[in-house]
Amino acid sequence: xxxxxxxxxxxxxxxxxxxxxxIVALAVATALMLVVRVRVERVHVALVYLLVVQFxxxxxGRAVGLTLAGLAFLxxxxxFLPPYGTLAIANPLDWLVLVVFLATSAVSAELLYRARxxxxxxxRALAANxxxxxxxxxxxxxxxxxxxxxxxLRTPLTTIKGLxxxxxxxxxxxxxxxxxxxxxxxDFVSKLLDFSRITMGTPPRDIQANEAEDLLGAALQQxxxxxxxxxxxxxxxxxxxxxxGRFEFAQTLRVLVNLLENAAKYSxxxxxxxxxxxxxxxxLQFWVADRGAGVAEAERDRIFEPFYRxxxxxxxxxxxxxxxxxxxxxxxxxxxxxxxASRAGGGSVFTLSVPWADLEETPAAG
Ligand code: ADP
Numbered sequence: 293x294x295x296x297x298x299x300x301x302x303x304x305x306x307x308x309x310x311x312x313x314x315i316v317a318l319a320v321a322t323a324l325m326l327v328v329r330v331r332v333e334r335v336h337v338a339l340v341y342l343l344v345v346q347f348x349x350x351x352x353g354r355a356v357g358l359t360l361a362g363l364a365f366l367x368x369x370x371x372f373l374p375p376y377g378t379l380a381i382a383n384p385l386d387w388l389v390l391v392v393f394l395a396t397s398a399v400s401a402e403l404l405y406r407a408r409x410x411x412x413x414x415x416r417a418l419a420a421n422x423x424x425x426x427x428x429x430x431x432x433x434x435x436x437x438x439x440x441x442x443x444x445l446r447t448p449l450t451t452i453k454g455l456x457x458x459x460x461x462x463x464x465x466x467x468x469x470x471x472x473x474x475x476x477x478x479d480f481v482s483k484l485l486d487f488s489r490i491t492m493g494t495p496p497r498d499i500q501a502n503e504a505e506d507l508l509g510a511a512l513q514q515x516x517x518x519x520x521x522x523x524x525x526x527x528x529x530x531x532x533x534x535x536x537g538r539f540e541f542a543q544t545l546r547v548l549v550n551l552l553e554n555a556a557k558y559s560x561x562x563x564x565x566x567x568x569x570x571x572x573x574x575x576l577q578f579w580v581a582d583r584g585a586g587v588a589e590a591e592r593d594r595i596f597e598p599f600y601r602x603x604x605x606x607x608x609x610x611x612x613x614x615x616x617x618x619x620x621x622x623x624x625x626x627x628x629x630x631x632x633a634s635r636a637g638g639g640s641v642f643t644l645s646v647p648w649a650d651l652e653e654t655p656a657a658g
Contacts, residue, residue: 306352314348314356315363322367329372334386337372338393342400349401350408357401365394438488442481449478483614487598490621496540499626501649504528504535504569504576511548512567518556519565527568535569536649537576539626544646547619547630551580551642554615559584559639575628575645583639592632596620619644 321344325332341364349357369379373386381387453474459467505528512524528535555565559582566581587595591602598617620630628646635641 306356310352310356311359314344314352314360317348318344318360318363318367322371326371332372334372334389337368338389338396341368341393342397345397346400346404349404353408354401354405357405358398361394361397361401364397365390368393435488435492438484442485442488445481446478449474449481453478480612483612483618486618486621487614490618490625494625496543496622496626498540498542499538500541501536501538501651502541502544504530504537504578507537507539507541507545507548508567508569508578510545511552514545514549515552515556518553522556522561523564525564525566527566527570529568529570535571535576536651537646538649539576539628539646540622543622544626544644547622547644548578548580550615550619551578551630551644554642555580555582555584555640557611558582563639571648572645574648576648578644578646579641580644581635581639581641583635583637586634586638586640587632595632596630 318341321340325337325340345357345361345364348360366379369381369390370377373390374382381390453471456467456470456474460471508526508528512519512526552565552567559565563583567579569576569578571577588602594600595602596616597613599613600617601611601613616630623630623644623646626646628644631643631645633641633643
């Protein structure tokens with residue numbers, strides 16, 4: 293309703309040409325009737341003026357219509373009600389004619405104007421609807437194309453990588469570069485696929501009770517390559533019981549690996565990386581802490597946006613700015629979260645939270 297009321301403010305005012313056209317039309321109608329004044333009756337005059345006022349309202353809008361109604365009222369009185377040439381009225385019943393004329397023309401001007409506005413409003417609403425629909429369709433098309441392209445890119449990449457690997461083993465150094473670049477591209481394609489999956493809102497498939505240490509161990513193993521030569525401290529904060537969470541293992545593993553890779557990428561090799569798991573109320577939390585430069589206050593929300601890379605970060609670092617967006621998307625889809633905090637003494641702490649699993653209620657407990 294507010295939209296409807298807000299609209300008229302944006303409507304164009306009648307142009308000077310519109311005013312002139314309708315005032316001239318009124319003058320012409322008056323002149324024509326004056327020529328035959330002896331033969332026209334009050335009712336004819338009233339009907340002709342009413343017609344002009346109504347057309348003026350439809351074409352020129354409310355202000356033009358109401359002004360014309362006023363002018364027609366005066367002209368009616370001046371030219372067609374005796375004594376002519378004055379605003380005085382000899383027959384008191386003529387007042388009734390005039391007042392009825394004014395009221396009728398004003399009301400019809402207003403009604404016609406409203407009808408016109410309603411029509412315009414409806415057209416605007418229909419257009420907005422159509423726009424929203426086509427936007428939604430183009431979103432779906434974009435996601436479908438993205439998914440198709442990503443799938444079709446993967447197959448040739450696997451072939452290229454396989455052949456490069458073969459060539460590398462026969463001693464060609466350039467083949468190693470090809471293999472590494474194919475890996476990078478393949479990683480990017482996977483991220484694009486994840487991106488489209490997350491924006492499409494695909495729900496997670498295989499949420500189960502899993503043990504924290506299993507996930508940590510698998511993540512450390514998968515991130516082995518980029519953690520090479522670094523000190524990694526593992527902290528499992530669970531004095532007497534195993535830590536369980538409810539999450540999709542493969543997807544959550546990718547989130548944790550991504551956080552580890554980032555910690556390695558954004559902090560110096562000689563600095564240690566700390567990872568851990570703990571229970572926090574209804575959540576199982578995994579955290580990854582580094583001693584890098586951390587994230588500037590103004591960037592803390594933005595690093596989770598897709599394709600965002602802070603100013604000055606080099607394009608050659610390999611990232612496309614999708615990692616954290618995907619990490620958060622995966623976590624949120626299973627009722628968890630990924631958050632950043634600055635680390636006391638310098639650096640970053642990224643925390644991945646998933647729902648805590650109370651093993652009493654799961655069959656896996658036995
Ligand atoms: P990318 O693939 O470009 O690394 P991410 O989404 O993983 O993209 O990260 C987005 C940005 O967040 C990075 O460009 C980086 O500036 C910042 N960032 C991520 N992890 C860390 C970290 N451990 N320390 C400092 N900055 C980080």
